[in-house]
Amino acid sequence: MNRTGFSAEKYIDEQSKYILERIKSGEGRLYLEFGGKLVQDKHAMRVLPGFDENAKIKLLQKMKDKAEIIICIYAGDIIANKTRQDFGITYDLEVMRLIDMFRSYDLEINSVVVTRYEDAQPVNTFINKLERRGIRTYKHRFTKGYPTDVDTIVSDEGYGANPYIEVTKPLIVVTGPGGGSGKLATSLSQVYHEYKRGNKARYAKFETFPIWSIPLKHPVNIAYEAATADLKDVNMIDPFHLDAYNEVAVNYNRDVDAFPVLKRILRKITGSDDGYMSPTDMGVNRAGFAIVDDEACCEAAKQEIVRRYLIAECSYKKGKIDDSTLERMKLLMEEVGCTRYSRPVVKPAEDYAELKKQEDPDRFENIIVTALELPDGSIVTGRNSYGMVSTAAVVLNALKKLAGIDDKMLIISKQILDSLIETKENVFRDDKALDVEEVIMALTLTKITNPNAELALAEIPKLRGCIAHCTAILSDKDEQAIKSLGIDITSNPEYVGDNLYSE
Numbered sequence: 001m002n003r004t005g006f007s008a009e010k011y012i013d014e015q016s017k018y019i020l021e022r023i024k025s026g027e028g029r030l031y032l033e034f035g036g037k038l039v040q041d042k043h044a045m046r047v048l049p050g051f052d053e054n055a056k057i058k059l060l061q062k063m064k065d066k067a068e069i070i071i072c073i074y075a076g077d078i079i080a081n082k083t084r085q086d087f088g089i090t091y092d093l094e095v096m097r098l099i100d101m102f103r104s105y106d107l108e109i110n111s112v113v114v115t116r117y118e119d120a121q122p123v124n125t126f127i128n129k130l131e132r133r134g135i136r137t138y139k140h141r142f143t144k145g146y147p148t149d150v151d152t153i154v155s156d157e158g159y160g161a162n163p164y165i166e167v168t169k170p171l172i173v174v175t176g177p178g179g180g181s182g183k184l185a186t187s188l189s190q191v192y193h194e195y196k197r198g199n200k201a202r203y204a205k206f207e208t209f210p211i212w213s214i215p216l217k218h219p220v221n222i223a224y225e226a227a228t229a230d231l232k233d234v235n236m237i238d239p240f241h242l243d244a245y246n247e248v249a250v251n252y253n254r255d256v257d258a259f260p261v262l263k264r265i266l267r268k269i270t271g272s273d274d275g276y277m278s279p280t281d282m283g284v285n286r287a288g289f290a291i292v293d294d295e296a297c298c299e300a301a302k303q304e305i306v307r308r309y310l311i312a313e314c315s316y317k318k319g320k321i322d323d324s325t326l327e328r329m330k331l332l333m334e335e336v337g338c339t340r341y342s343r344p345v346v347k348p349a350e351d352y353a354e355l356k357k358q359e360d361p362d363r364f365e366n367i368i369v370t371a372l373e374l375p376d377g378s379i380v381t382g383r384n385s386y387g388m389v390s391t392a393a394v395v396l397n398a399l400k401k402l403a404g405i406d407d408k409m410l411i412i413s414k415q416i417l418d419s420l421i422e423t424k425e426n427v428f429r430d431d432k433a434l435d436v437e438e439v440i441m442a443l444t445l446t447k448i449t450n451p452n453a454e455l456a457l458a459e460i461p462k463l464r465g466c467i468a469h470c471t472a473i474l475s476d477k478d479e480q481a482i483k484s485l486g487i488d489i490t491s492n493p494e495y496v497g498d499n500l501y502s503e
């Protein structure tokens with residue numbers, strides 16, 4: 001169904017070559033700030049079909065003897081319970097997941113830095129959790145004098161007020177769970193301390209988005225704006241690069257705005273600016289040269305922008321974003337010529353719900369429908385009932401279709417279904433219908449006596465990468481179960497009922 005638009009192999013080769021060149025191009029330790037996700041970069045995988053979501057960490061694994069990792073997290077994101085949308089987990093949990101991931105690739109974790117530290121209970125609890133599991137943590141406060149008073153920034157009152165992070169390797173990777181984590185400030189603080197200790201050190205940035213070598217209004221670059229709409233990021237032509245080289249390069253407002261000060265800071269710390277003439281110079285970004293089918297990447301990026309808009313609708317309903325962010329998302333979607341119905345599963349879900357309401361308004365007054373697109377492009381739907389929620393129904397229907405089982409055939413034992421429902425109600429005092437996890441468990445129990453159930457279960461891996469849409473906001477548990485299956489789901493900004501607490 002999806003065309004490959006990106007060569008993961010070429011990307012790793014290109015990026016590796018340029019990182020090694022950067023390491024060899026100067027003296028001293030290199031602090032390499034990683035923009036975007038270092039592991040499981042789902043955004044890149046969605047907008048650049050063929051991108052290996054773990055390409056960056058595989059690249060680092062090749063240099064593991066030279067590298068160690070510092071993870072930054074902004075204290076405000078801990079307090080606000082900011083969530084990584086791809087996995088539905090908060091940034092503090094994402095840091096712990098990242099540590100586990102890095103260790104699985106045999107990469108050395110140096111420490112975790114809480115940036116712009118606040119003495120707040122959630123922040124201190126997070127630090128305690130890490131330290132009691134043997135993870136070194138550091139507290140960096142807001143840099144005095146930032147962003148304009150360079151003399152104060154580069155002094156013992158500024159970067160000097162932060163504790164030095166003890167490092168030993170020539171390549172220090174500085175990463176975080178998301179944008180605004182304080183990676184730049186941490187990197188520069190370290191460079192400052194290195195020079196105070198009589199050591200040489202340099203700064204560079206590993207970039208993925210925006211891609212400097214493709215047009216400003218390319219859908220892939222607009223998709224980056226959609227992904228960072230809450231940070232108010234705006235792509236723009238890098239004026240410093242244009243002035244220095246007469247070459248058009250795309251960057252974004254925060255890097256462009258910060259460059260003059262950043263250049264002055266580096267010059268004051270090191271006595272030079274490493275020859276950087278523009279923010280684009282600072283980055284190592286070869287992603288644009290690995291695009292092998294531009295049309296495929298354009299279409300994938302448009303779908304990502306629509307997806308982000310639908311997520312923003314629900315985030316607005318939940319009170320997580322303001323109306324200006326939602327409006328910006330809508331404008332970005334319209335800029336690439338799309339509507340919410342450009343996502344192919346939205347209309348089938350809404351149409352089926354409307355059809356059932358017209359058939360029997362009383363019975364289907366509170367109907368919820370989920371539509372799912374299978375790998376061959378066909379759409380299956382599922383609705384809520386007394387027995388199961390709509391997401392569970394659509395997963396069951398999808399597995400039956402993939403296995404070639406007649407849609408009307410029952411493949412879960414009624415006795416097992418009734419028993420599970422009774423247990424939920426009587427033991428757990430939960431009168432809700434069976435969710436995705438519970439229906440899959442029911443299938444697992446049924447396969448002992450029903451070969452069709454086993455055939456259906458064997459098709460589960462084919463759901464990975466499918467997209468779905470529900471006509472109501474999912475519960476956190478159900479959303480997580482769907483994502484665990486590898487299904488990318490969006491929802492209409494409507495709650496199931498009027499109760500506030502149960503939602």
